[in-house]
Amino acid sequence: MDFDLTPSEEKFRDEVRQFIKENMKEEGISEFASFGGDWNKKAREKGYVGFAWPKEVGGGGGTIMEQAILKQEMGKARAPALGSCFMGLAWVGPGIIQYGTEEQKQRFIPDILDGKYQWCTGYSEPAVGSDLAALSCKGELKGDHYLVNGQKIWTTLAPFAAWICMLVRTSHNPADKHDGITCLLVDMKTPGVEVRPIENMAGGRLFAEVFFTDVKVPVENRLGDEGKGWQVTISALANERSSIGEVMSMEQRLDKLKDMLKKREINGKPALQDTSIRRRLAKYETIIEAMRYNGLRYLTKQLRGEPLSSETSVNKLHRTFLEVDMADLAVDVLGQQGLYMFGDDAVSNGKWALGTLNWCDTVIGGGTENIQKNIIAERILGLPKD
Amino acid sequence: MNFGFTEEQQLLREQLRRFFDAKSPVSETRKIMESKEGFSRDLWNEMAQLGWLSLIVPEDYDGLGLGWIELLVMLEESGRTLFPSPMISHMLAITAIVEAGSDEQKRKFLPKMADGSLIGTVALFDKANDYRLEAVELAGKENGQLELNGKKHFVSDVAAADIIVTAYRGSKGNLGLVVVEKNQENLKVSNNGGFDKTKRDSTLSFDNVQIANEMILSEKKADEVISYLLDCGAVAITAETIGVAEAAHEITVNYAKERVQFGSVIGKYQGVKHPLADMYVDIESFKSICYFAAWCVNNDREQLTRYASMAKAYASEIMPTLGTNCIKLHGAIGYTAEYDIQLYYKRAKWMRPAFGDAGFHYDRIADLGGI
Numbered sequence: 137m138d139f140d141l142t143p144s145e146e147k148f149r150d151e152v153r154q155f156i157k158e159n160m161k162e163e164g165i166s167e168f169a170s171f172g173g174d175w176n177k178k179a180r181e182k183g184y185v186g187f188a189w190p191k192e193v194g195g196g197g198g199t200i201m202e203q204a205i206l207k208q209e210m211g212k213a214r215a216p217a218l219g220s221c222f223m224g225l226a227w228v229g230p231g232i233i234q235y236g237t238e239e240q241k242q243r244f245i246p247d248i249l250d251g252k253y254q255w256c257t258g259y260s261e262p263a264v265g266s267d268l269a270a271l272s273c274k275g276e277l278k279g280d281h282y283l284v285n286g287q288k289i290w291t292t293l294a295p296f297a298a299w300i301c302m303l304v305r306t307s308h309n310p311a312d313k314h315d316g317i318t319c320l321l322v323d324m325k326t327p328g329v330e331v332r333p334i335e336n337m338a339g340g341r342l343f344a345e346v347f348f349t350d351v352k353v354p355v356e357n358r359l360g361d362e363g364k365g366w367q368v369t370i371s372a373l374a375n376e377r378s379s380i381g382e383v384m385s386m387e388q389r390l391d392k393l394k395d396m397l398k399k400r401e402i403n404g405k406p407a408l409q410d411t412s413i414r415r416r417l418a419k420y421e422t423i424i425e426a427m428r429y430n431g432l433r434y435l436t437k438q439l440r441g442e443p444l445s446s447e448t449s450v451n452k453l454h455r456t457f458l459e460v461d462m463a464d465l466a467v468d469v470l471g472q473q474g475l476y477m478f479g480d481d482a483v484s485n486g487k488w489a490l491g492t493l494n495w496c497d498t499v500i501g502g503g504t505e506n507i508q509k510n511i512i513a514e515r516i517l518g519l520p521k522d
Numbered sequence: 523m524n525f526g527f528t529e530e531q532q533l534l535r536e537q538l539r540r541f542f543d544a545k546s547p548v549s550e551t552r553k554i555m556e557s558k559e560g561f562s563r564d565l566w567n568e569m570a571q572l573g574w575l576s577l578i579v580p581e582d583y584d585g586l587g588l589g590w591i592e593l594l595v596m597l598e599e600s601g602r603t604l605f606p607s608p609m610i611s612h613m614l615a616i617t618a619i620v621e622a623g624s625d626e627q628k629r630k631f632l633p634k635m636a637d638g639s640l641i642g643t644v645a646l647f648d649k650a651n652d653y654r655l656e657a658v659e660l661a662g663k664e665n666g667q668l669e670l671n672g673k674k675h676f677v678s679d680v681a682a683a684d685i686i687v688t689a690y691r692g693s694k695g696n697l698g699l700v701v702v703e704k705n706q707e708n709l710k711v712s713n714n715g716g717f718d719k720t721k722r723d724s725t726l727s728f729d730n731v732q733i734a735n736e737m738i739l740s741e742k743k744a745d746e747v748i749s750y751l752l753d754c755g756a757v758a759i760t761a762e763t764i765g766v767a768e769a770a771h772e773i774t775v776n777y778a779k780e781r782v783q784f785g786s787v788i789g790k791y792q793g794v795k796h797p798l799a800d801m802y803v804d805i806e807s808f809k810s811i812c813y814f815a816a817w818c819v820n821n822d823r824e825q826l827t828r829y830a831s832m833a834k835a836y837a838s839e840i841m842p843t844l845g846t847n848c849i850k851l852h853g854a855i856g857y858t859a860e861y862d863i864q865l866y867y868k869r870a871k872w873m874r875p876a877f878g879d880a881g882f883h884y885d886r887i888a889d890l891g892g893i
Contacts, residue, residue, distance in 0.1 A: 137591060137817050138524045145523070201523065394893065408893050411885075418887035419839075422811070422832040429810035432525040440526065450803045506792070512802055513795035517775050522790045 141205070148202050152209040155182055160215050175216055176251055185219035186229060186249050188375050193233055193245045200438055203376040211384025223293055224248035224255040228301045230375075231319070235360035235368045240321070244299075258288035258302030258322075258346060259369070265290075266507045268303075269313045269366065273348065275304030275320060282306075282320060282358070284328075284351040292501065294344035295333045298324055303365045310363075319365035321357045328352075338493035377438050379431035379451045386424050386458050390417070393462055396488070400469055407469050416465055423458060427451045446515045449508040456499045456508075463491035525813070531595055538599035541572075546605045548862045551720060554606045559681045560722040561607045570638030575609075579616055583632035590754075590819035594761040594812070601765025604865055606720040608641055608679035610758045615642025617754055618687040622699055622739035622747045631685070631701070643683040644755075645674040645702075645726060646748055653752060653878045655697065655745055660728065662690030662698055667735055670702070670728040680704065680711055680724035687739070688726075689748050697744040701737045708732075718872040720865070753826050754819055755877040756834035760812045763837050763873050767805045767844060770866035774798065774848045788851075797847045804844065808836040828890050835883035838874045845870030 141149060159178045179185050182196075188203050189195020198206065210218065219225050229248045232240055247253065264271045273286025284304055294300070300322045307316030322329065328351035333341040360368040394417065400407040407413055434447050466488040467474030477486035499505070513519045527535070545565055546554070554562045569575055577592050579585020586592075593613060600609060612635065619631050619642075634640035648659050660672040670690055677686065686702045702709065710727040739747070775798055778789030788794045815829035845867035849856035856863050874880070 137526070137813070139817075141523060204523075414888040414893050415881065415884040417893050418835070418884035418891070421887055421891055422836055422884075423807070425814075425829070425832050426807035426811055426836065429525070429814050430806055432523070433810055433813070436524055436526040439524070447806070450806050453803050454807070506796070509796045509799035510792065512799040513789075517795075517798055517802060519775070519778060519789040519795055519798070520787060522792065 145201055145205060149205050149209060152184075152206055153213075155179075155184070156209065156213045156215055160213060176218075176220055179218045180249060185251075186225060186245075187218070189229065189233060189245075193241055194249050195233075200376045200435070204378045204380050204435055207376075207378075207381040208384065211381055211388075214388060219249065220251035221248045221254060223257055223297070223301075227257055227369075228255045228299075228321075231301065231359060231368050232321075235319075235364075237356070239356065240359065244321070253298035254293050254296045256291050256293045256297035256300050256346075258291055258294075258300045260288065260290045262287060262289050266503060269317065271303055271305060271317065273302070273304050275306045275318055275353070277306065277355070277362070280355055282318075282353045282355065284320065284322070284348045284353055286348055288346040288348075290334075290343050291346050292343045292497070294324075294331050294346050295341060300324055300329075300346065301359065303369065306362055314366040316363050317365040318362050319359040319368040320353050321359055322351065322353050323357075326351050326353070336493075336496065338490055340494075342497075376435060377431070377444060377448055378435035379427055379448065382451065382455055383424060383428045383431060386420075386427065386455065389458075389462055390420050390424065393417075393420075393466055396466065396484070397469060402469055413465070413469065416461075420458060420462060423454050427454050430454075446511045449511050452502070453505060453508050456505050459495040459499055463488070463495055467492050527591070527595070531592060534592060535595045535599060537572075538574075538596055539602075541569075542599055542603045542605055546603050548603050548865065551604045551606060551865070555719040560679070560719070561682050566607060566638055566641075569607075570636075575612065575638045576636035578613060578620075579632050579636040580620060580628075583628050583636065585632065585636045589821075590757065590816040591813075593758070594816040597758060597761040598765040598768075601762040602769040604720045604766065604769075604869055606722075608643060608682040610755070610762065611643035611679040611683065612641055613758060614644045614751055614755055615683075615685065615687045618644060618699060618739060618747060618751055619701070621750060622742045622744070624741055627701070627736070627739065640685065641679075641683045642685050642687060643677060643679045644751060645677040645686050645688045646751060646755075647689070648672070648674055650676040651875065651879075653882055655748060658689050658691055658697060658748070660688065660690045662692050662700070664692055664698075668698075668700055668733040668738060670700075670731040670733065672728055674726040674728075676714065676723045677726050678721070678723045680726065681713060681722050686726070689744065697748060699739040699744045699747060700733055701739065702731070702733060706731055706733070716872065718865075718868040720869065721872050749827070750823070752877060753815075753830040756830040756883070757812065757815045757819060757826075759873055759876045760808060760830075760833040760837045761816060763841060763869075764805065764809045764812060766866060766869050766873070767801070767837075767841065770845065770848045770863060770870070771798070771801050771805060773863055773866070774801075774851050777852055794851060797851065801844050801847065804836070804840040808833055808840070811836060828887060831878075831883035831886045831890075834878060835880045835887065838878075838883065839880040841870040841873055 159175060184196060187196035187198040187206055191197035225248060229245060232244055259268055261271050261273055273288060275282040275284050288302060302320055302322055303317050304320055305316055306318040310316035328349040330347040331344045333344045335341050397407045402410055430451055434444060437444055470483055473481055473483055475489050476482035477489045514521055573586055574596060576585040577588045581587035616635050619628060635642055647653050647657060649657060660670060660674060663669040684704055686704060688700055688702045690698050692698050708729045708731045711724050713724045778794050779787055781788050811829060812833040815833045818826040818829050848863050849867055852863055855861050
């Protein structure tokens with residue numbers, strides 16, 4: 137075991153620090169400050185946007201270790217996100233790089249890196265949530281195009297997206313339900329596409345239902361082979377698996393929670409002198425460190441080329457606990473006042489109240505706790521599927 | 523950056539696993555735990571011959587001069603079969619002497635401890651539920667020689683040990699550490715009857731026990747050394763618990779793959795899968811923290827306390843639940859004396875208070891984090 141960086145890794149880290157020093161003017165900048173602006177332009181020039189992607193497509197060509205260092209330094213500095221096309225950078229781009237044609241790469245990848253417009257991903261359907269392979273939105277091959285009919289739901293960012301990367305069923309009775317699914321890239325302005333935003337319990341309108349009625353999608357917009365859409369969506373480029381970005385963001389959240397608690401009293405004494413509150417905070421610290429060192433063990437495995445199964449579900453479960461419980465402790469300590477979203481008495485403009493309504497994005501998106509536990513039980517422990 | 527084991531460490535692990543599987547499977551553990559001393563001298567000597575008892579003894583004193591990562595590997599492996607031995611106590615006694623002993627004292631004790639012919643343990647805290655330094659009260663009067671009066675409860679592995687590194691409170695309120703021989707005059711040992719027979723402890727009564735000054739370990743301030751030993755103890759217990767938990771989990775997963783109810787193996791049901799997945803998450807997690815804490819023992823003492831506490835707090839909090847769930851998933855057979863899982867349950871309960879329970883360690887984490 138050795139936690140030191142090699143000289144070249146150190147050099148890279150210093151470079152990242154220098155970049156942050158030169159380009160991040162304001163401290164504590166909000167996560168959304170990264171829309172447009174100088175930061176993204178500079179980060180793009182430096183190759184930090186799409187840092188894991190190959191240089192040939194305009195990415196940074198970063199090694200696994202460099203990716204971890206970049207995320208760590210950005211997290212420490214509380215820097216804004218690198219790039220603004222969130223879904224494109226996280227899901228769609230990697231799929232196009234791995235499975236796309238040359239034309240698709242040239243057409244889509246530069247725009248994703250530049251953040252020209254948003255992408256969304258169409259997986260879930262009204263009857264199909266966690267059991268994604270059972271989807272039924274239909275795609276029929278009609279000469280030079282697919283005719284798409286059906287509905288998607290919970291489509292995050294759909295109200296703002298210019299394109300959707302979606303899964304359709306092109307074959308109805310395959311032996312394995314994972315076969316017969318095809319991935320299409322669809323322009324949201326195509327006639328027959330209709331977006332109806334859904335309001336979430338916090339009042340946000342980030343996700344939507346998307347309806348498709350006789351939507352014509354040119355065959356050249358198919359990503360990967362027909363019937364192989366499942367593989368396309370589970371593909372992943374060599375993304376580092378250290379969870380370091382998540383660790384950093386949980387740490388920041390805990391710091392803010394502690395800052396708030398420092399100024400509060402409960403039952404006539406400082407909140408931070410209350411044993412149950414102190415132990416809850418200590419437990420958060422402990423779980424964050426568990427995430428950090430789990431992540432470093434997985435990163436080491438990855439660097440050594442050892443197979444990784446679904447171990448990252450472990451940290452996803454920790455994150456779920458932290459997201460929900462930290463938000464809960466905050467409003468717990470504030471009493472009734474913790475629930476105020478508006479008005480003069482709302483603490484920090486209702487930020488903590490909003491927190492208890494806002495965890496769903498990260499907790500439900502990408503598979504709930506229950507699904508993560510099934511994944512661990514089946515893929516790691518080898519228990520039979522039900 | 524590399525947070526994994528070296529090839530040598532992997533080889534050591536394989537060698538240890540073969541040894542414990544062959545020489546001390548749980549069936550053998552059951553025999554050893556019923557013996558008078560609570561451990562097997564034959565196996566102890568075999569381990570000594572393989573060099574394992576000298577892992578953390580410096581080379582100058584006939585040891586292998588390795589670190590706590592190697593020791594952690596040994597403890598993980600010995601935990602898997604609940605191997606009963608004074609290993610943790612012995613390693614802590616070695617650590618105390620390495621830390622605070624003079625060269626002469628090291629020459630006197632360490633080579634014999636390295637070859638297993640002299641077995642050590644530690645008696646640091648007086649009360650079983652108070653691991654604060656302030657709570658060390660065993661009175662040590664220093665006049666010409668040291669006179670000890672008072673009691674030490676829950677001292678591990680006294681039946682096996684020859685010497686006991688003992689913490690006392692001097693006349694001026696200072697803390698001290700001294701090597702006490704078990705057959706010392708006026709020292710009374712009474713063995714306690716805990717329900718985990720693989721772990722033995724005793725209560726020591728000191729009634730005007732006279733000890734020569736050359737037995738006092740005074741090269742370093744005792745409070746620093748005792749704090750370090752508390753951290754090391756927490757790491758050692760947690761490391762051993764990794765093996766305990768993994769084995770208990772494996773036994774239960776395998777049972778879930780075989781036991782048929784309602785027309786299918788029970789491992790197919792989510793009500794069974796989810797607690798098994800929870801256990802996996804918890805074991806992975808306190809294991810990762812414990813690996814880092816073990817690395818800190820030799821490489822980063824400043825961070826050691828925080829990570830030792832985190833590892834132990836996490837393990838202490840979840841182990842009783844893990845043990846309970848292992849039994850529940852087995853149903854009635856799980857709590858028969860004949861079936862092994864009950865032994866793991868008892869160990870899960872045993873480890874919770876040892877070297878501080880979750881509450882104690884969470885409080886330390888809060889203090890260290892400026893909360």
